[in-house]
Amino acid sequence: MTTTYNPEKIEKIAQNYWDDQQCFVVKEDSEKEKFYCLTMFPYPSGQLHMGHVRVFTISDVIARYQRMLGKHVLQPMGWDAFGMPAENAAIKRKIAPAEWTYKNIDYMREQLKRLGYAYDWNREVTTCKPEYYKWEQWLFTRLFEKGLVYRKNSIVNWDPVDQTVLANEQVIDGRGWRSDALVERREIPQWFMKITAYAEELLESLDELDGWPESVKTMQRNWIGKSEGIEFAFPLEFKNSSLTVFTTRPDTLMGVTYMAVAAEHPLALKAAKQDTKIADFLEECKNNQTAEAMMETMEKKGLPLNLFAVHPITQEKIPIWVANFVLMTYGSGAVMAVPGHDQRDWDFAKHYGLDIKQVIEPKDGAVIDIDKAPYLEYGTLINSLDYDGLSSLDAFEVIANYFETKKQGQKVVNYRLRDWGVSRQRYWGTPIPIVYCEDCEAVPVPVDQLPVILPEKVQFSGTGSPLKDMPDFYNTKCPECGKNAKRETDTFDTFFESSWYFSRYASFDASESMLDKRESYWMPVNQYTGGIEHAILHLLYSRFFQRLLRDEGISDVSEPFTNLLTQGMVMKDGAKMSKAKGNTVDPQGLIEKFGADTVRLFMMSAAPPELALEWSDDGVQGAHRFLRRLWTAVDNHDSVLELDLSLDFNEKQKALRYKTHKTIRKVTDDIGRRYKFNTAIAAVMELLNAINKFKNENQEGKVVIQEALESIVLLLSPITPHICHALWGELGHKEALIYSSWPKMDESVLVKNEVELIIQVNGKLRSRITVDIDTPQETIEAMVVADKNVLRHVEEKLIKKMIYIKGKLVNVVV
RNA sequence: GCCGGGAUGGCGGAACUGGUAGACGCGCCGGAUUCAAAAUCCGGUUCUGGAAACAGAGUGCGAGUUCGAUUCUCGCUCCCGGCACCA
Numbered sequence: 066m067t068t069t070y071n072p073e074k075i076e077k078i079a080q081n082y083w084d085d086q087q088c089f090v091v092k093e094d095s096e097k098e099k100f101y102c103l104t105m106f107p108y109p110s111g112q113l114h115m116g117h118v119r120v121f122t123i124s125d126v127i128a129r130y131q132r133m134l135g136k137h138v139l140q141p142m143g144w145d146a147f148g149m150p151a152e153n154a155a156i157k158r159k160i161a162p163a164e165w166t167y168k169n170i171d172y173m174r175e176q177l178k179r180l181g182y183a184y185d186w187n188r189e190v191t192t193c194k195p196e197y198y199k200w201e202q203w204l205f206t207r208l209f210e211k212g213l214v215y216r217k218n219s220i221v222n223w224d225p226v227d228q229t230v231l232a233n234e235q236v237i238d239g240r241g242w243r244s245d246a247l248v249e250r251r252e253i254p255q256w257f258m259k260i261t262a263y264a265e266e267l268l269e270s271l272d273e274l275d276g277w278p279e280s281v282k283t284m285q286r287n288w289i290g291k292s293e294g295i296e297f298a299f300p301l302e303f304k305n306s307s308l309t310v311f312t313t314r315p316d317t318l319m320g321v322t323y324m325a326v327a328a329e330h331p332l333a334l335k336a337a338k339q340d341t342k343i344a345d346f347l348e349e350c351k352n353n354q355t356a357e358a359m360m361e362t363m364e365k366k367g368l369p370l371n372l373f374a375v376h377p378i379t380q381e382k383i384p385i386w387v388a389n390f391v392l393m394t395y396g397s398g399a400v401m402a403v404p405g406h407d408q409r410d411w412d413f414a415k416h417y418g419l420d421i422k423q424v425i426e427p428k429d430g431a432v433i434d435i436d437k438a439p440y441l442e443y444g445t446l447i448n449s450l451d452y453d454g455l456s457s458l459d460a461f462e463v464i465a466n467y468f469e470t471k472k473q474g475q476k477v478v479n480y481r482l483r484d485w486g487v488s489r490q491r492y493w494g495t496p497i498p499i500v501y502c503e504d505c506e507a508v509p510v511p512v513d514q515l516p517v518i519l520p521e522k523v524q525f526s527g528t529g530s531p532l533k534d535m536p537d538f539y540n541t542k543c544p545e546c547g548k549n550a551k552r553e554t555d556t557f558d559t560f561f562e563s564s565w566y567f568s569r570y571a572s573f574d575a576s577e578s579m580l581d582k583r584e585s586y587w588m589p590v591n592q593y594t595g596g597i598e599h600a601i602l603h604l605l606y607s608r609f610f611q612r613l614l615r616d617e618g619i620s621d622v623s624e625p626f627t628n629l630l631t632q633g634m635v636m637k638d639g640a641k642m643s644k645a646k647g648n649t650v651d652p653q654g655l656i657e658k659f660g661a662d663t664v665r666l667f668m669m670s671a672a673p674p675e676l677a678l679e680w681s682d683d684g685v686q687g688a689h690r691f692l693r694r695l696w697t698a699v700d701n702h703d704s705v706l707e708l709d710l711s712l713d714f715n716e717k718q719k720a721l722r723y724k725t726h727k728t729i730r731k732v733t734d735d736i737g738r739r740y741k742f743n744t745a746i747a748a749v750m751e752l753l754n755a756i757n758k759f760k761n762e763n764q765e766g767k768v769v770i771q772e773a774l775e776s777i778v779l780l781l782s783p784i785t786p787h788i789c790h791a792l793w794g795e796l797g798h799k800e801a802l803i804y805s806s807w808p809k810m811d812e813s814v815l816v817k818n819e820v821e822l823i824i825q826v827n828g829k830l831r832s833r834i835t836v837d838i839d840t841p842q843e844t845i846e847a848m849v850v851a852d853k854n855v856l857r858h859v860e861e862k863l864i865k866k867m868i869y870i871k872g873k874l875v876n877v878v879v
Numbered sequence: 880g881c882c883g884g885g886a887u888g889g890c891g892g893a894a895c896u897g898g899u900a901g902a903c904g905c906g907c908c909g910g911a912u913u914c915a916a917a918a919u920c921c922g923g924u925u926c927u928g929g930a931a932a933c934a935g936a937g938u939g940c941g942a943g944u945u946c947g948a949u950u951c952u953c954g955c956u957c958c959c960g961g962c963a964c965c966a
Contacts (some may be wrong), residue, residue: 105966107966108965108966110966145966148965148966149964149965149966150965150966221964222964230964231964232964232965233962233963233964233965234964234965234966235964235965280883280884281883283882283883284882284883284884284961286882287881287882287883288882288961288962288963290882355963355964356962356963356964357880357881357962357963358880358881358961358962360880361880361881361962362880362881363880390880409880482963483963485963486963486964488964489964490964491964558964559964559965559966560963560966563966596960596966597883597884597960597961598960598961598965598966599961599966600883600960600961601882601883601961601962601963602961602962602963602966603966633884633885633959633960634959634960636959641959641960667904670891670892670903670904671891671892671904672891672892673892675884676884676885676892677884677885677959677960678891679890679891681890681891681905683890683891683905683906684890684891684904684905684906685905686905687903687904687905687906688904690904690919691904693918693919694919697919734895735895738895739895741893741895743891743892743893743903743904744892744893744894744895744902744903746903746904747892747893747902747903747904748902748903749903750902750903750904751902751903754903821899823898823899825898825899825946825947827946827947828898828945828946828947828948829947830899833899865946866946867946868898868946868947870898873898873899874898874899874947876898876946876947877946878946878947
């Protein structure tokens with residue numbers, strides 16, 4: 066009797082089975098090797114999009130595969146629930162962010178369940194709940210006591226019409242996205258975490274992260290941006306003060322022809338008081354956007370301050386300029402400009418007609434025209450008085466020593482990494498647990514008063530945070546002196562929540578502490594999967610947080626993620642699929658039409674995980690067709706309950722067994738080592754094609770087909786678990802597939818004594834011969850020379866040599 | 880601008896360690912089945928020439944190394960991601 070493949074029905078049956086048997090609920094079990102398989106948790110934006118389906122399926126395939134290897138697998142799921150879109154929805158739809166968020170979570174949880182992921186739903190973590198954010202408030206107050214958090218002024222994008230702070234994303238061509246008003250830079254006090262205190266450790270331990278992609282480690286190294294240089298002062302002319310600069314190229318010291326300071330630098334601010342042109346320029350700089358990409362790509366502009374520094378060695382007068390490209394946040398906010406040997410200094414000098422001096426020449430003494438382009442390499446010093454003839458490297462030491470002995474400067478290590486600004490002038494986030502008191506200043510909220518709960522019933526005006534209009538929230542008593550005081554109304558950056566959620570999954574219901582001893586069973590995460598767009602910020606902050614937890618004594622782990630898989634984005638119309646860009650494809654329709662297995666299979670077969678995947682609606686059909694063919698193949702087969710593989714098989718049967726075991730080997734390697742699910746699926750498709758071509762003649766044939774079909778069902782089960790659950794029963798098994806182990810390939814089936822050799826003439830394929838694997842080289846060469854396809858291409862030409870790669874090819878060079 | 884990726888048939892991709900370019904799938908073409916269609920099954924499908932055998936070209940562009948390069952080196956072009964308040 067034939068049945069048809071009905072995904073909706075069989076998927077429900079499989080999911081109910083896993084649910085009833087609590088297959089994915091895990092407890093700590095020291096008897097078994099644990100495997101913590103994690104994906105970056107989603108922001109509950111409304112519906113799942115294809116990027117979610119892709120990353121969750123990748124992780125689920127790995128989790129189910131590891132389970133079949135006998136490991137004790139934890140795969141949790143939760144919600145990165147704070148964030149801007151909830152506030153936007155609140156303004157647009159007049160619905161409170163909390164209500165909108167919880168509704169989205171409920172909908173998306175159902176979508177995830179429909180896709181059949183092997184999650185332990187008992188451990189679900191939602192970051193906007195007080196029982197979660199209470200612990201980051203607690204940690205923050207601990208770090209406050211330790212001096213690892215501090216408050217300082219920093220710059221934000223200010224929308225003067227909406228009277229609100231804008232995210233970089235909300236600034237479009239320098240204007241506010243709603244108001245269209247020109248955005249201003251505004252300095253406000255904000256809270257910072259001292260990630261720079263961990264810069265060296267975060268950098269060094271990258272070397273030991275063998276399970277991370279090299280590209281991500283390189284990005285993090287460059288982001289931390291360690292550079293060794295010297296810091297020293299240029300005295301100011303006629304003044305009893307000096308201008309401190311940092312340079313990585315002290316060897317070019319004699320080539321300094323001007324200095325440049327940032328627009329926020331005290332010297333610039335002072336000069337502006339006497340000169341309206343300078344004041345206007347600083348005013349103009351206030352419209353520069355805060356994003357680094359904007360700073361770097363804008364036109365380089367500057368003005369002389371009519372101030373001069375004195376060169377510490379030559380005593381020459383050096384003009385000081387203010388320039389829009391100098392960053393107040395890096396080094397000392399001032400640079401010594403060496404246009405002869407720095408591209409940006411050169412561009413600026415050319416534009417304003419400043420001197421360009423060559424002080425380095427190439428090691429081979431080649432003559433270069435410094436007027437055409439700066440010379441950026443290391444070399445030999447020239448035009449540098451006593452230092453002439455020194456190499457750049459030697460000069461670094463000599464000049465550094467000169468300043469150190471004169472006590473005018475010293476060698477320093479600088480990092481590009483800046484401290485993490487965690488304050489956000491937004492409502493929908495974790496309240497920063499600080500109280501401001503007139504007498505006691507900033508006071509952390511004591512543990513017994515935590516959590517500081519974010520009120521969920523709010524009205525949104527669209528201008529600024531509603532917390533600022535809620536006296537019930539911000540009016541309080543000072544925890545130290547008891548006087549009337551005001552709460553901080555800023556909230557944490559949402560990266561705060563996502564920097565430790567992975568540990569909380571292990572101690573998901575701990576109510577007395579942030580983490581408990583279950584954390585040490587599960588952490589670190591064995592396999593972390595997520596988008597490449599998180600290569601720096603999220604992954605670096607998480608590595609930082611893990612060290613904070615370690616140094617707080619609540620974790621023994623330093624590195625949170627042992628292995629990292631960065632999956633490429635799902636693109637549509639050439640851009641990342643995202644809600645903000647409005648180019649999303651809703652997976653729901655596809656699931657309803659074809660079933661979860663088809664969607665999972667298609668996502669995994671369309672591209673390898675790391676590659677960006679350009680979405681196309683075609684191809685889903687093909688995946689579905691394959692599953693139907695598989696269903697039919699099992700349906701047409703009479704199952705053999707006892708697999709007797711010691712039978713005497715004929716050549717055709719041996720050939721199918723060879724294919725079966727080669728496929729097991731390939732798929733095991735593709736899923737277990739390479740994470741190439743697309744080629745694993747291709748190999749399984751080939752095996753099914755081979756089964757369908759196989760003409761069965763007898764009982765031995767049935768055994769061989771049974772073996773091949775069982776292999777397919779097992780190999781595919783991490784990718785399409787529902788159909789495999791059903792087919793496993795069809796094949797005669799009483800015990801459910803979920804309890805099966807990963808198939809083992811039989812080496813003896815793969816022994817072959819004949820091999821096909823590729824014959825090339827001058828590297829081009831001309832013929833092929835099949836020989837016994839042990840044929841001696843001389844015999845093979847004789848066969849090659851006699852081959853008529855080879856002869857045609859050799860003709861009268863002289864054979865110069867023959868290259869023989871055993872078991873692979875012969876190349877005849879003429 | 881800086882940092883990290885990517886580019887292979889009509890399309891998604893394969894070729895893992897320098898050794899058969901195009902596995903597998905989509906699409907398309909032809910055939911079988913059908914009153915007809917859908918579905919299914921069989922065959923073909925890089926381009927050019929050829930009935931075929933076969934020949935030539937071919938992995939973004941330009942050089943180089945090598946018996947042999949999609950793979951390594953150098954120089955470009957274009958696209959994507961990140962650039963610290965999108966998550």
